[in-house]
Amino acid sequence: MKKFFKTPMKANEFIIKDLELKDIEIARKLHNDKSVLKFLTDPSRVSKIQQSKWFLNLAESSKSFRLIIFEKSSMTFIGIFRIDQLDLKNKSVVIGLDITPKQRGKKFSLKIYHYLLRYIFKMNINRVSLETLETNKIAINLYKKLGFKKEGRLREAIWRDGRFLDCIKFSLLKKEYLDAKNF
Ligand SMILES: CC(C)(COP(=O)(O)OP(=O)(O)OC[C@H]1O[C@@H](n2cnc3c(N)ncnc32)[C@H](O)[C@@H]1OP(=O)(O)O)[C@@H](O)C(=O)NCCC(=O)NCCS
Numbered sequence: 001m002k003k004f005f006k007t008p009m010k011a012n013e014f015i016i017k018d019l020e021l022k023d024i025e026i027a028r029k030l031h032n033d034k035s036v037l038k039f040l041t042d043p044s045r046v047s048k049i050q051q052s053k054w055f056l057n058l059a060e061s062s063k064s065f066r067l068i069i070f071e072k073s074s075m076t077f078i079g080i081f082r083i084d085q086l087d088l089k090n091k092s093v094v095i096g097l098d099i100t101p102k103q104r105g106k107k108f109s110l111k112i113y114h115y116l117l118r119y120i121f122k123m124n125i126n127r128v129s130l131e132t133l134e135t136n137k138i139a140i141n142l143y144k145k146l147g148f149k150k151e152g153r154l155r156e157a158i159w160r161d162g163r164f165l166d167c168i169k170f171s172l173l174k175k176e177y178l179d180a181k182n183f
Contacts, residue, residue: 019066
């Protein structure tokens with residue numbers, strides 16, 4: 001199957017690789033962290049069996065990919081980048097990034113997004129989109145800082161802790177990103 005990303009990538013202080021079978025437990029642990037689950041549309045914990053099945057499907061997919069990111073000098077785990085709904089006909093993709101709790105607040109997400117956005121736009125993708133819960137203020141600040149534009153609000157799309165929350169949709173176009181040159 002043709003790969004979208006040419007890995008491993010050496011990006012300044014990071015090594016970025018395809019998620020492999022040996023990495024799925026580290027990815028599951030991050031997914032199941034309370035700070036990540038609370039911002040997902042489905043906040044259920046994932047079991048080892050579910051994770052294995054998910055990985056088998058992922059390995060077969062031509063539209064979804066996962067990258068695992070390490071700090072280069074120490075090989076410390078930093079996070080997982082996701083790319084879904086790769087649509088080469090319409091040149092669009094849905095992305096996302098989770099940073100492991102210990103490594104947050106160090107501007108790693110900004111550096112990783114800038115590196116991978118440049119890569120994605122060079123691959124002739126025109127539109128990148130993502131969505132987040134209205135309560136995820138850190139992610140909303142991050143997406144605005146990267147130049148994403150708010151596209152809309154899925155009103156009361158999520159039932160969480162006894163109340164409905166809106167889901168906010170953002171997108172970024174190649175011309176906007178490259179013209180802004182804020183990387
Ligand atoms: C969202 C996430 C990827 C951001 O990564 P991070 O390492 O925490 O953030 P960074 O240190 O790279 O900061 C990037 C920007 O995010 C925003 N940000 C980071 N920490 C913040 C905080 N405590 N309060 C408000 N905004 C914050 C800022 O805009 C910041 O840029 P600035 O400091 O130059 O203004 C990370 O917090 C995370 O994985 N959270 C849990 C899972 C999640 O929410 N994933 C996204 C789902 S849509």
